[in-house]
Amino acid sequence: MQAPSPPGPQTRTRREGIRLALLRLIGRSYPRPGLVTAPRNILLIRPDHLGDMLFLTPALHALREALPGARLTLLAGPGGRDVVRGNPDLDAVEICRFPGFERTPKTGLLTPYRVLFETARALRAGEYDTAVVFRFDHWWGAWLVAAAGIPRRVGYAWPETRPFLTQGAPYRADRHEVEQNAALVAALVPGPDRRMGPTRYAVAPEERAWAADWLVARGVEPARPLIAIHPGAGAPVKQWPVDAWAAVANGLTAAFDAQILLTGSASERPLTQALSKALRQPAWDSAGETTLGQLAALLARCALVLGSDSGPLHLAVAMGAPTVHLYGPVAHAKFGPWGDPTRHVVLATDWVCAPCNRLDWPADVLAQHQCMAAISPERVLAAAKILLTR
Numbered sequence: 001m002q003a004p005s006p007p008g009p010q011t012r013t014r015r016e017g018i019r020l021a022l023l024r025l026i027g028r029s030y031p032r033p034g035l036v037t038a039p040r041n042i043l044l045i046r047p048d049h050l051g052d053m054l055f056l057t058p059a060l061h062a063l064r065e066a067l068p069g070a071r072l073t074l075l076a077g078p079g080g081r082d083v084v085r086g087n088p089d090l091d092a093v094e095i096c097r098f099p100g101f102e103r104t105p106k107t108g109l110l111t112p113y114r115v116l117f118e119t120a121r122a123l124r125a126g127e128y129d130t131a132v133v134f135r136f137d138h139w140w141g142a143w144l145v146a147a148a149g150i151p152r153r154v155g156y157a158w159p160e161t162r163p164f165l166t167q168g169a170p171y172r173a174d175r176h177e178v179e180q181n182a183a184l185v186a187a188l189v190p191g192p193d194r195r196m197g198p199t200r201y202a203v204a205p206e207e208r209a210w211a212a213d214w215l216v217a218r219g220v221e222p223a224r225p226l227i228a229i230h231p232g233a234g235a236p237v238k239q240w241p242v243d244a245w246a247a248v249a250n251g252l253t254a255a256f257d258a259q260i261l262l263t264g265s266a267s268e269r270p271l272t273q274a275l276s277k278a279l280r281q282p283a284w285d286s287a288g289e290t291t292l293g294q295l296a297a298l299l300a301r302c303a304l305v306l307g308s309d310s311g312p313l314h315l316a317v318a319m320g321a322p323t324v325h326l327y328g329p330v331a332h333a334k335f336g337p338w339g340d341p342t343r344h345v346v347l348a349t350d351w352v353c354a355p356c357n358r359l360d361w362p363a364d365v366l367a368q369h370q371c372m373a374a375i376s377p378e379r380v381l382a383a384a385k386i387l388l389t390r
Contacts, residue, residue, distance in 0.1 A: 020160055023139055027163020030146040039067065039130035039188065043123065043150060044074045045141045046134040047098035049234075050292070050311025052177065053083035054318055055338065056134060058196040059181035064089035066189040073126065075141075077101050082292045086202030099140060116140060120147035130154065132184055133161065136171045154188050178338045199318040199338050203296050211297035218284050220259055225388065227252055228261040228299055228316070230307030231275055232268035235359035238308050240326050240372045242271070246278035247377035248306065248384065253281045256388055261302065262287060263295060263312060304387055306380065308372065309335065317344055322387045324380060328371040331355040342390070345383045349374045 042063075046056050053076070063072060073092040074084060081093050096119055099112035123144070131145035133155035142164035145153050155161050157168030169187040172180065182196050220226060229249060233239045252258045260279065262272040266288030276283045286298060295312065296319050299305055305316035308326040316323050317337045325337055327348045332355070337344035348354065349371050361369055 023143070023160050024163045026143070027146065030164060032166050033151045039070055039152065041071045041126070041128050041130070042067070042073070042188075043126065043128040043131040043145065043148075044072060044134065045131065045138070045145065046074065046080060047077055047096070047101040047138060047141060048135065049077070049079050049101075050083055051314045051335070052135075053080045054199040054201065054311070054314045055177040056181055057084070057087065057089075057200040057318075058178050058198065058338070059134070059185050060084075060087060060089040061197055061200065062182065062185045062194050063189070066185065066191070066194075073128070075123075083201065085293075086204065087200065088202070112140060116144050117147060120144055120149075123148035123150070130188070132188060133165070134181055134184060136180070137161065139164070154184060156184070174333065176334055176336070176338065196338075199314065201296055201315060201318040203293055203300065203319070207291070207293040207297045208300075210294050211301060214286070214289075214294075214298070215284075215301065220261075220284060225256050225258045225303035226261055226301060227256075227258045227384075228263055228302045228305040228307075228321075229275070230263045230305065230310060230312045230316075231271050232264045233308045233310045236366055237329055237359055237361050237369055237371065238310070239271075240308050240375065242275050242278060244373070244375075244377045244380075245275050248380045249275075249283070250280050251377070251381045252384060252388075253279075255385065258303075259284065261298065263290075263298070264288070304384060306384060313337070322390075324383050324387065326372065326375055326380065328354060328375070329356050329358055331357060343387070345387065347375055347379050347383060 046053060071091045073094060074090050075094045075096050076084065077098050078095055081095055084090060084093055099115055128150045130152040131150040133141045136156040136158050137160060139160035142155055142161040146164040153165045154167045155165045156171040158171055162168050167187060169183050178196050182194060185194065229245055231245050249260050253260065260283040262275060262283050262285045264272045264287035269287045272285050272287040276285055296315055299316040299321050300319040302321045305313065305321045306324045307313045309330050313323055313325050317339045322343045323337060324345045327346055332346045332348055336346050351371050351374055354371060
């Protein structure tokens with residue numbers, strides 16, 4: 001099957017070309033001092049949200065093992081901070097409202113540059129000897145660490161970031177994001193190939209207690225399997241139809257006497273409510289009721305978690321729950337679950353144009369877009385049954 005034809009191939013616009021030329025010119029103005037051979041005070045930068053931050057955690061652990069005496073500080077966005085809160089591999093987490101990564105309306109044209117120089121001024125007090133920019137195209141972050149005067153600056157040899165770095169590692173689009181992060185660890189600390197461990201998320205004891213109380217208060221029966229469905233996604237084109245989720249949930253309740261837990265953010269409550277109404281048996285709807293840690297604690301108690309490509313599914317993997325992931329436009333080889341494939345199953349659309357990695361389809365095209373709908377409920381139900389009986 002073929003998706004509606006998108007606009008012609010995207011080419012680098014004149015404006016992007018001018019920006020690249022300016023970044024190269026600006027990058028030349030920053031000194032490239034001698035190599036720091038034994039980094040002791042390292043600033044790590046990752047501006048992203050839940051899924052990408054979880055993908056970073058194996059690299060954090062590898063860095064801690066390779067440099068046990070170094071101080072590791074992560075500069076993250078407000079949402080990213082919540083993902084690494086309590087992570088034992090970090091000494092500190094600093095917050096930056098990275099321009100372009102805040103899910104708020106855009107501000108003035110010069111605001112990103114004002115924030116850059118204000119943040120660089122603050123970072124100078126940290127006296128970092130090394131910085132690692134973990135996002136391949138984050139020229140703002142690369143510029144930031146150069147402006148902060150950090151001597152050794154490691155990142156990917158991407159055209160827009162390379163001018164600000166002292167050391168660039170190759171970026172491979174065909175490599176899983178966890179493995180890509182490992183390449184930067186290897187660039188910083190050369191040595192034998194490191195096997196990246198699992199993703200990690202630290203749940204506090206009070207969050208586990210909250211989850212236990214929440215389930216008891218709703219009459220969830222411990223003897224029956226609890227199955228979570230996360231129907232939302234970061235972009236509408238990644239969502240699977242509500243009636244398809246209902247067919248899977250109804251099949252699981254019939255086959256396993258399962259109890260269904262619906263998860264989501266407050267903004268996804270209409271979606272979970274629509275799904276709940278389509279079910280033959282009542283479901284427990286937690287959308288909008290949990291913090292990230294409380295959600296993690298709930299997912300840890302599930303016999304199975306299902307959903308489309310989204311951060312909460314990667315959180316379920318980190319918590320050790322078996323998972324079924326539905327992928328359409330996004331490359332699952334790069335952004336799929338990082339874990340045992342016998343416990344984490346990927347079901348991808350069979351459209352020949354997938355993965356296109358395009359998420360910004362216009363509303364008129366999106367209404368008839370069948371990328372995710374091409375995944376049948378029968379495939380999902382079959383995968384779920386295998387995991388539940390394994």
